[in-house]
Amino acid sequence: MNIGEIAKRVGVSRSTVSYALSGKRPVSAATVRRINDVIAELGYRPNASARALAEGRTRTLGLVIPPASTRLTDVQLSFVASVVEVAAAYDHDVLLSPSGGDHDRSFDRVVTGRRVDGVILMEILLRDPRVDRLTSSGLPFVTIGHVADSAASRWVDVDYAGLISRCVRHLADLGHEHVVLINRSDELVASGYGPAMRASAGFLETAEGFGMTAHDVCCADDPAAGLACFEQILERRPEVTAAVTINEAALPGVQRALHRAGLDVPRDFSLTGVIADRLAVDFHPPLTAADVPAGQMAQLAVDLLMEQIADPSAPPRHALLAPPITLRSSTGACRRS
Amino acid sequence: MNIGEIAKRVGVSRSTVSYALSGKRPVSAATVRRINDVIAELGYRPNASARALAEGRTRTLGLVIPPASTRLTDVQLSFVASVVEVAAAYDHDVLLSPSGGDHDRSFDRVVTGRRVDGVILMEILLRDPRVDRLTSSGLPFVTIGHVADSAASRWVDVDYAGLISRCVRHLADLGHEHVVLINRSDELVASGYGPAMRASAGFLETAEGFGMTAHDVCCADDPAAGLACFEQILERRPEVTAAVTINEAALPGVQRALHRAGLDVPRDFSLTGVIADRLAVDFHPPLTAADVPAGQMAQLAVDLLMEQIADPSAPPRHALLAPPITLRSSTGACRRS
DNA sequence: GACATTCATCGAACCGGTTCGATTTGGAGG
DNA sequence: CCTCCAAATCGAACCGGTTCGATGAATGTC
Numbered sequence: 001m002n003i004g005e006i007a008k009r010v011g012v013s014r015s016t017v018s019y020a021l022s023g024k025r026p027v028s029a030a031t032v033r034r035i036n037d038v039i040a041e042l043g044y045r046p047n048a049s050a051r052a053l054a055e056g057r058t059r060t061l062g063l064v065i066p067p068a069s070t071r072l073t074d075v076q077l078s079f080v081a082s083v084v085e086v087a088a089a090y091d092h093d094v095l096l097s098p099s100g101g102d103h104d105r106s107f108d109r110v111v112t113g114r115r116v117d118g119v120i121l122m123e124i125l126l127r128d129p130r131v132d133r134l135t136s137s138g139l140p141f142v143t144i145g146h147v148a149d150s151a152a153s154r155w156v157d158v159d160y161a162g163l164i165s166r167c168v169r170h171l172a173d174l175g176h177e178h179v180v181l182i183n184r185s186d187e188l189v190a191s192g193y194g195p196a197m198r199a200s201a202g203f204l205e206t207a208e209g210f211g212m213t214a215h216d217v218c219c220a221d222d223p224a225a226g227l228a229c230f231e232q233i234l235e236r237r238p239e240v241t242a243a244v245t246i247n248e249a250a251l252p253g254v255q256r257a258l259h260r261a262g263l264d265v266p267r268d269f270s271l272t273g274v275i276a277d278r279l280a281v282d283f284h285p286p287l288t289a290a291d292v293p294a295g296q297m298a299q300l301a302v303d304l305l306m307e308q309i310a311d312p313s314a315p316p317r318h319a320l321l322a323p324p325i326t327l328r329s330s331t332g333a334c335r336r337s
Numbered sequence: 338m339n340i341g342e343i344a345k346r347v348g349v350s351r352s353t354v355s356y357a358l359s360g361k362r363p364v365s366a367a368t369v370r371r372i373n374d375v376i377a378e379l380g381y382r383p384n385a386s387a388r389a390l391a392e393g394r395t396r397t398l399g400l401v402i403p404p405a406s407t408r409l410t411d412v413q414l415s416f417v418a419s420v421v422e423v424a425a426a427y428d429h430d431v432l433l434s435p436s437g438g439d440h441d442r443s444f445d446r447v448v449t450g451r452r453v454d455g456v457i458l459m460e461i462l463l464r465d466p467r468v469d470r471l472t473s474s475g476l477p478f479v480t481i482g483h484v485a486d487s488a489a490s491r492w493v494d495v496d497y498a499g500l501i502s503r504c505v506r507h508l509a510d511l512g513h514e515h516v517v518l519i520n521r522s523d524e525l526v527a528s529g530y531g532p533a534m535r536a537s538a539g540f541l542e543t544a545e546g547f548g549m550t551a552h553d554v555c556c557a558d559d560p561a562a563g564l565a566c567f568e569q570i571l572e573r574r575p576e577v578t579a580a581v582t583i584n585e586a587a588l589p590g591v592q593r594a595l596h597r598a599g600l601d602v603p604r605d606f607s608l609t610g611v612i613a614d615r616l617a618v619d620f621h622p623p624l625t626a627a628d629v630p631a632g633q634m635a636q637l638a639v640d641l642l643m644e645q646i647a648d649p650s651a652p653p654r655h656a657l658l659a660p661p662i663t664l665r666s667s668t669g670a671c672r673r674s
Numbered sequence: 675g676a677c678a679t680t681c682a683t684c685g686a687a688c689c690g691g692t693t694c695g696a697t698t699t700g701g702a703g704g
Numbered sequence: 705c706c707t708c709c710a711a712a713t714c715g716a717a718c719c720g721g722t723t724c725g726a727t728g729a730a731t732g733t734c
Contacts, residue, residue: 387720
């Protein structure tokens with residue numbers, strides 16, 4: 001059942017059926033109704049491949065995700081789900097492509113095979129070869145996170161440097177003098193992962209500005225690493241009274257370490273950072289933290305991408321999100337001095 | 338740069354280029370080399386839409402996921418990532434479609450627009466309209482979880498009934514007489530969600546067989562609900578000495594409730610169930626539990642789907658996985674009587 | 675040297691839509 | 705009654721591949 005079959009049954013030409021469906025040229029009301037009747041009766045749906053070939057666009061967006069081996073975090077997951085929903089609101093579908101930078105057959109297929117009209121690239125590095133490939137391919141794309149020459153490209157990011165800086169200031173206001181940053185994993189930092197780099201920079205700079213002693217430590221993205229890492233901090237730097245973190249996955253371990261050490265939050269120790277709301281409220285006690293607004297980022301990313309697809313010559317735009325730091329119960333005045 | 342351009346530059350016909358690329362007819366070695374040279378030089382990639390139209394297949398699989406509003410669980414996420422990777426190994430891409438079960442535009446587009454060669458349907462209900470739609474559309478599909486008339490369809494599932502039954506037997510062997518099942522949410526049970534129904538059935542039946550008193554309670558999929566739900570159990574049924582669960586999201590709350598009540602695991606209380614390994618090992622103490630093998634399920638689901646796509650007349654196959662219950666430290670002999 | 679056979683390649687049709695220019699139809703205006 | 709114009713519709717070309725039957729050249733056989 002193709003468009004020719006519909007045309008034959010209605011007794012019109014294929015082009016008339018096409019115009020009736022798209023509305024790009026006027027078709028008499030009576031004809032439209034007959035066409036719609038037949039279509040409903042036969043359950044006809046236009047073939048997406050044929051339409052894509054003729055129109056030169058696929059109504060599909062590519063979403064490049066980290067490979068399964070890099071255990072996706074909770075935030076990433078909800079970002080993916082949100083992207084799919086926002087795209088659906090634009091009547092677009094989402095094609096997934098796992099890419100770690102290496103075994104990139106999938107990335108190749110998606111980018112060079114004109115399978116998609118645009119791409120959203122998650123988890124980019126400060127210098128990322130995939131960004132170069134996309135740039136030279138001419139395919140519209142938006143990155144989550146931004147690269148060095150950010151002005152020329154389209155991106156959405158969370159202002160890790162600014163947020164972490166504000167967290168440190170908050171701790172300084174409460175009288176803390178010895179603070180630590182629990183960052184993401186060694187590997188991520190080594191590979192030039194933006195959020196980790198910027199969090200570290202914002203942390204050290206601001207702490208120095210307030211005359212605090214500050215250390216930043218890397219920690220793998222899992223509870224066990226969080227436990228080990230935090231116990232080491234408590235042992236080696238007993239003077240530390242507050243921690244800032246962007247490592248959500250390590251939090252359960254941090255909590256256990258605090259509990260084992262008999263430290264009460266916030267009486268004996270303050271904890272804050274950039275943590276998705278749903279994790280922050282489930283912590284014990286609920287965390288004073290800035291949200292990672294995955295849904296909002298997805299909305300913005302798709303908006304920016306659709307804008308560029310509609311008008312490739314539009315000037316690059318971007319969004320640096322700085323969600324508010326919500327005061328909950330995990331930070332308090334420093335009791336030690 | 339299309340196939341005609343390549344053909345012109347090499348000085349052969351379009352069909353020769355096509356055959357050289359697909360290998361479906363012999364082409365002289367010299368010609369193949371010249372074609373490959375030109376292709377490499379121009380960076381040519383065949384247009385996926387044109388190929389799909391001509392071949393009648395898209396080399397794309399559809400993956401129907403729960404909508405973002407239904408917060409995806411950790412296990413679901415890693416399942417999605419695994420499906421994408423397995424599909425990539427088959428040189429196929431994955432198109433995502435969020436579907437809540439009703440008349441979904443996205444689901445419609447994917448299913449009826451010949452956008453995909455086959456579909457994997459996650460989180461199906463015991464009676465699911467989407468299964469009927471797919472069946473009548475003739476599109477190959479595999480479900481995660483199985484419906485009532487399971488013999489006629491293709492599916493992959495975890496044997497929740499059997500696994501929960503074995504968990505209960507394990508607790509019976511340890512001398513427990515009063516047990517509780519912490520099930521998934523009310524809504525899921527009400528809508529006929531297979532794993533919840535089967536877990537409940539296996540639980541009650543087996544407990545009865547051992548002469549235990551057994552209660553199953555529903556609990557929303559988040560830590561707060563887990564806490565509230567478990568505190569209520571401890572208060573209303575103080576005789577209970579062991580719990581079985583399939584609700585991973587509620588676990589942190591259960592842990593806190595146990596801690597608040599001053600109950601030590603496994604000395605005072607035993608806890609087991611079907612829990613993804615990565616969560617089970619991070620629990621304190623590590624949980625005796627059956628894994629939810631998301632990666633293996635993804636592999637099997639894609640295998641089954643590709644098999645059906647290759648030969649639509651192949652007899653339906655399915656896989657009911659019963660991963661081993663790994664003994665860790667969360668279950669022990671009953672101290673009360 | 676005539677003929678059958680194989681190998682490499684070509685040309686055209688086809689997949690199912692969209693789109694452009696051309697054609698038909700009907701009504702208004704002179 | 706003829707002309708003109710706009711509305712509605714048609715026919716053909718096109719998007720970029722795949723595939724089938726045909727053609728021509730080279731090889732092998734007797």
